[in-house]
Every structure is written in C-alpha cells, then in structure tokens.
Amino acid sequence: MHRLRSFSAAKLAKVFSRWSSRRLKSTGGRPSAPLGSRILTNPDDMFKHNMWDHVQWTEEDKENARQRAEENSSIQIPLEEQGKFDTEACQYWDKFYEMHQDKFFKDRKWLFLEFPELLPSGAQSQATNRCLQVSYPQPAGSSTDTENTQQQHEDPTHHHRNTDTPSQQESCQGAAGKNEAAAQSTAFPGQHASFRILEVGCGVGNSVFPIVESIKGTDAFLYCCDFSTCAIQLVKEHPDYDGSVCHAFVRDICEEMASFPFPPQSLDVILAVFVLSSIHPERVQGVVNRLSSYLKQGGIFLFRDYGRYDFSQLRFKKGRCLSENFYTRGDGTCVYFFTKDEVHGLFSNAGLEEIQNLEDRRLQVNRGKKVAMHRVWMQSKYRKSYPPSPY
Numbered sequence: 001m002h003r004l005r006s007f008s009a010a011k012l013a014k015v016f017s018r019w020s021s022r023r024l025k026s027t028g029g030r031p032s033a034p035l036g037s038r039i040l041t042n043p044d045d046m047f048k049h050n051m052w053d054h055v056q057w058t059e060e061d062k063e064n065a066r067q068r069a070e071e072n073s074s075i076q077i078p079l080e081e082q083g084k085f086d087t088e089a090c091q092y093w094d095k096f097y098e099m100h101q102d103k104f105f106k107d108r109k110w111l112f113l114e115f116p117e118l119l120p121s122g123a124q125s126q127a128t129n130r131c132l133q134v135s136y137p138q139p140a141g142s143s144t145d146t147e148n149t150q151q152q153h154e155d156p157t158h159h160h161r162n163t164d165t166p167s168q169q170e171s172c173q174g175a176a177g178k179n180e181a182a183a184q185s186t187a188f189p190g191q192h193a194s195f196r197i198l199e200v201g202c203g204v205g206n207s208v209f210p211i212v213e214s215i216k217g218t219d220a221f222l223y224c225c226d227f228s229t230c231a232i233q234l235v236k237e238h239p240d241y242d243g244s245v246c247h248a249f250v251r252d253i254c255e256e257m258a259s260f261p262f263p264p265q266s267l268d269v270i271l272a273v274f275v276l277s278s279i280h281p282e283r284v285q286g287v288v289n290r291l292s293s294y295l296k297q298g299g300i301f302l303f304r305d306y307g308r309y310d311f312s313q314l315r316f317k318k319g320r321c322l323s324e325n326f327y328t329r330g331d332g333t334c335v336y337f338f339t340k341d342e343v344h345g346l347f348s349n350a351g352l353e354e355i356q357n358l359e360d361r362r363l364q365v366n367r368g369k370k371v372a373m374h375r376v377w378m379q380s381k382y383r384k385s386y387p388p389s390p391y
Contacts, residue, residue: 201275
C-alpha cells in the first residue's frame with residue numbers, strides 16, 4: 001500500500017506542471033466544469049485542500065495499480081460461499097442503515113453542477129447558484145481529514161438483490177413500444193407533472209432532498225426507490241420529505257418483473273449514482289435495459305460510479321474478491337469497478353446514445369495523515385434518441 005500512497009515532490013511537480021499548463025492554455029486560463037476546476041500545479045500545495053481535480057496518471061501509477069488489483073484478487077471467495085451475498089443482501093443493507101441511519105453520507109448538493117439535466121430549465125440556474133455556495137464535491141462518505149478504512153464506502157453503493165440469472169436479462173425495450181397514452185390512462189403518482197425524475201438506489205435521500213428542494217414550485221416530480229425497506233422508511237420520515245413532489249418506494253431493480261408506479265416512456269431523467277456497481281456485473285446489462293424502457297424519447301440516463309483502479313479497489317485485502325474487479329466489503333455489501341468502454345457498452349446496448357462518458361481522476365488528500373490517494377470515478381450521460389423522421 002505504501003507505493004500507492006507516496007508521491008515524490010519532484011515527480012508531482014513534473015506531472016502536474018506539464019498537464020495543468022496544457023489544460024489552462026486550452027481553456028483560456030480557466031479550467032471549466034464538469035468535474036471540478038481545482039488543479040494542483042505546485043506539489044508543495046498538495047495538503048492545502050482535500051481534493052484536486054483532473055489528475056493525470058503516469059505509466060508507473062497505472063502499472064502499480066494494475067499489479068495491486070491483480071494481487072488482491074489472486075485469492076477469491078469460494079463459489080459455494082458467494083451465494084449469501086445475493087440471498088442476504090437485503091439483510092446486510094438494512095443492518096447498515098439501522099446502524100448508521102442518515103449520518104453516514106453527505107447530501108449531494110454538487111449534483112446540479114455535474115448534472116444540470118436533473119432539473120427543468122426554470123430550476124437549473126437557482127440550483128446551480130446554491131451549489132456554487134458550497135465547497136466543490138468531495139465524495140459523500142469520505143471524511144475531510146480522515147480515511148474511513150473499515151467500511152470502504154466512499155458513497156452509497158446501493159444494494160439490489162441479484163436474484164435473476166444472466167439468461168433472464170432480456171431487454172425490456174419492447175415494453176417501451178406500448179401505447180403511452182393508453183398506459184397513462186391509469187392514475188399514478190406524479191401523473192400531471194410535465195417533468196419526471198427517477199433516482200434508483202436512493203438510500204436515505206442524499207440526492208433526494210437536494211432535488212426536492214430545487215423542484216418545489218416547478219412542474220417536476222421525483223420518484224425514488226431503494227432495495228432497503230429501512231432506507232425508504234428513513235426517507236419518508238425525513239422532515240423535508242414532501243409527497244406532493246416526491247414518491248419514495250421499495251423496489252429491487254434486479255427483479256425482471258419488478259413493477260414501477262409509472263408507465264413505460266414516462267420519465268425525463270433516470271439518476272443512478274454509485275448504484276450499478278453493487279450489482280453483479282453479469283446482471284447489470286439487464287437492469288439498464290429495463291430501466292431505459294421507462295425513459296421518454298429524448299430522456300436522459302445520468303450515471304456516476306466507481307472507476308477501475310480507484311483507491312478503494314486497490315486497498316481491498318486478499319480474499320475479498322468475488323470475480324474480476326468485483327469485491328465484497330467487510331459489511332457484506334459488494335462493489336464493481338468500471339472502465340469507460342464497459343460503461344459505453346452498457347448504455348449503447350440498451351439503445352441509448354452517448355452525450356458524455358468521462359473518467360474522473362482526482363487526488364484525494366488526508367491532510368491529517370499526509371496521505372494522497374488516487375481516486376477514479378466514471379461519469380456518464382446517455383440519451384434515448386428520437387426515432388428517425390419518415391420524411
């Protein structure tokens with residue numbers, strides 16, 4: 001682990017100076033969003049902030065990370081023991097929320113800087129102004145000056161019981177072909193809203209309540225679901241929960257026949273933040289297919305999750321690996337680490353077109369312990385395209 005945490009001043013100076021000067025020149029002297037604009041140009045400044053953006057890895061960094069991942073996955077959990085992480089997943093996550101309640105993760109007030117598409121146009125500027133008044137996003141669940149080494153949760157990697165088999169991952173795109181007008185003839189929550197959002201794996205509402213605050217007074221409606229009954233109960237008991245603009249419900253998105261309280265082709269936005277990584281990699285495609293069937297034409301799927309060789313992957317001990325790049329934490333929850341190509345495949349195979357597919361590389365700093373950690377997250381936006389014009 002020492003080789004992953006130690007960076008020489010000379011090496012950092014060379015890497016950051018070369019890269020940041022090139023970026024500053026290309027952006028007219030001012031790095032722009034998305035993904036932050038705090039650039040480390042002087043390694044002596046490393047411990048002045050908790051996070052530095054747009055970090056470029058050296059070939060040595062990449063090789064060290066690859067070797068560490070290969071090492072910690074060399075011993076895998078026996079197949080006969082892996083089943084409990086499926087069958088008992090709900091119990092693991094309910095225990096997590098019973099223990100931590102709503103105290104573990106921070107509200108994601110940074111959401112609207114990265115994902116302005118979450119809101120109807122009338123609410124975007126107001127939400128963005130609120131975001132700019134807070135410090136730039138540090139991943140929820142990570143302390144500013146201390147590293148949580150026991151839970152290994154940098155953000156809610158939510159928990160959906162994986163009961164279907166790979167052969168059951170049939171695309172639900174056909175369901176989207178139903179007559180939308182007929183489907184919407186049955187009353188459902190948010191029926192009269194002109195802009196509908198779904199967050200899957202909402203946990204205790206760290207995205208929910210910033211969104212609710214921003215859509216009040218607009219014609220938007222938020223649906224939020226989670227696999228954990230305990231989590232949804234905490235959402236509904238929150239003082240800011242407002243049934244007039246939000247509907248929270250328990251749902252396992254891995255269940256092939258899972259129903260939702262809205263018809264196909266009725267959503268403008270689907271948000272999945274640190275959610276799909278908790279699902280077995282062989283089952284994720286079926287989940288994305290099914291969820292995508294609920295998007296309107298022109299609707300957008302917003303995704304943020306763990307990237308390959310993120311520090312949280314490299315610090316796993318031997319014997320925690322389930323399969324390649326897929327691990328279980330000490331509390332029984334699971335996490336997968338994606339590549340850009342994998343993310344693109346998931347959404348394009350579901351019939352969505354790429355708007356954004358980025359690898360967000362940052363340097364996270366523990367100022368108390370003088371430790372620097374390479375973080376890697378994926379951030380993507382994919383749209384359900386309109387059918388070609390017959391003319």
